[in-house]
Amino acid sequence: MKLVLVVEDDPDVGDALGMVLVAAGYRVVVVPDGEAALARLADERPAAILADFTLPRISGGDLGLVVRANPALAGIPFVIASGHSQSTVREAFTDYDAFVAKPLSPEVIVPLIAHLTRYGRPAQKSL
Numbered sequence: 001m002k003l004v005l006v007v008e009d010d011p012d013v014g015d016a017l018g019m020v021l022v023a024a025g026y027r028v029v030v031v032p033d034g035e036a037a038l039a040r041l042a043d044e045r046p047a048a049i050l051a052d053f054t055l056p057r058i059s060g061g062d063l064g065l066v067v068r069a070n071p072a073l074a075g076i077p078f079v080i081a082s083g084h085s086q087s088t089v090r091e092a093f094t095d096y097d098a099f100v101a102k103p104l105s106p107e108v109i110v111p112l113i114a115h116l117t118r119y120g121r122p123a124q125k126s127l
Helices: 013-025 034-043 060-069 084-092 108-119
Strands: 003-007 026-030 048-052 080-081 098-101
Touching: 003 013, 003 034, 003 060, 013 026, 013 108, 034 048, 034 060, 048 060, 048 108, 060 080, 060 084, 080 084, 080 108, 084 098, 098 108
Parallel strands: 003 026, 003 048, 048 080, 080 098
Antiparallel strands: none
């Protein structure tokens, strides 16, 4: 079962994403911030990371920069979710594999994660 790391500081959103992805057949770990995500990444490598852009401690953009700078993690597909515009996100982090606007929809998230976990990082920056 493929692991998806969800990094979301809103517990209700994190729980909802977890339930949707578990129902789609994934093993899911939900952590509340970038710091907790980095701790988790030290223990195991997920098939994909879905991170909120605005997080406490280490933002989703900064988390993405750390992931891409680490050769052991750089190949993990990275999805940024945000209520901010994509241009705002791009000011902080450009090397994500997909941008998803909040509020999140299972009809968007599940096929996106399925694609990324099956095929890996796409050539383009946004799906």
